Amino acid sequence: MKKILIIEDDISIAELERDYLEINGFEVKIENSGRKGMDRAGKERFDLIILDLMLPEVDGFQICKELRERLDIPILMVSAKGEGIDKIRGLGLGADDYITKPFSPNELVARVKAHLQRYQRLTNKEKKQIEIIEINGLILDSYSRRVHVDGEEIILTTKEFDILLLLAKNPNRAFGKNEIFERIWGFDSLGDISTVTVHIRKIREKIEPDPPSPKYVETIWGVGYRFKG
Numbered sequence: 001m002k003k004i005l006i007i008e009d010d011i012s013i014a015e016l017e018r019d020y021l022e023i024n025g026f027e028v029k030i031e032n033s034g035r036k037g038m039d040r041a042g043k044e045r046f047d048l049i050i051l052d053l054m055l056p057e058v059d060g061f062q063i064c065k066e067l068r069e070r071l072d073i074p075i076l077m078v079s080a081k082g083e084g085i086d087k088i089r090g091l092g093l094g095a096d097d098y099i100t101k102p103f104s105p106n107e108l109v110a111r112v113k114a115h116l117q118r119y120q121r122l123t124n125k126e127k128k129q130i131e132i133i134e135i136n137g138l139i140l141d142s143y144s145r146r147v148h149v150d151g152e153e154i155i156l157t158t159k160e161f162d163i164l165l166l167l168a169k170n171p172n173r174a175f176g177k178n179e180i181f182e183r184i185w186g187f188d189s190l191g192d193i194s195t196v197t198v199h200i201r202k203i204r205e206k207i208e209p210d211p212p213s214p215k216y217v218e219t220i221w222g223v224g225y226r227f228k229g
Contacts, residue, residue, distance in 0.1 A: 005029050011032060091195045118185075137150045159185075159199055163200065172228070174226045
């Protein structure tokens with residue numbers, strides 16, 4: 001049984017989410033404060049986290065940032081704020097999805113199932129396919145999901161690693177944003193291709209010696225992105 005943590009300060013919303021998820025066969029735990037939620041996520045094993053943006057003590061952005069540095073599981077951010085900048089910021093910090101309140105409980109369940117299924121497919125595929133790529137001082141190990149640049153280990157989120165691996169496995173080939181989104185998030189994913197731009201920016205900040213003049217991932221204007229071979 002998949003185990004889900006809900007970090008939500010509105011008890012009625014948290015309990016409604018829990019009820020629908022439990023009906024669909026999930027084990028669900030709830031924490032109503034940001035600090036307690038972050039602590040519990042670090043101590044117990046969960047398969048997915050549903051994270052509210054506006055929380056007491058520590059907000060969802062900070063929690064997402066800290067959890068993503070330690071955990072490689074799907075994080076779904078939930079908020080009553082529908083501003084594009086909040087969505088972009090949340091995705092940039094490593095959230096896998098951003099859902100705006102009010103939403104249908106059935107939609108939440110559908111998204112939870114979609115992200116868990118995709119995560120499982122990726123995990124199973126990686127176990128079967130061990131591949132190490134070395135290009136210009138950058139090393140990607142697809143089995144351990146570790147990245148090194150000039151001997152220094154770089155920590156990437158799940159989606160950042162998947163995008164970089166896709167590009168590095170196809171050096172000198174230009175990928176459009178739509179194609180990257182479909183390959184990494186899936187055809188049936190609920191999301192926005194603007195998240196591809198956000199993830200590319202975060203990848204460059206981590207692996208490029210000079211992000212404005214990328215050594216590895218370059219922009220092909222009017223097309224998308226290409227890994228320099």
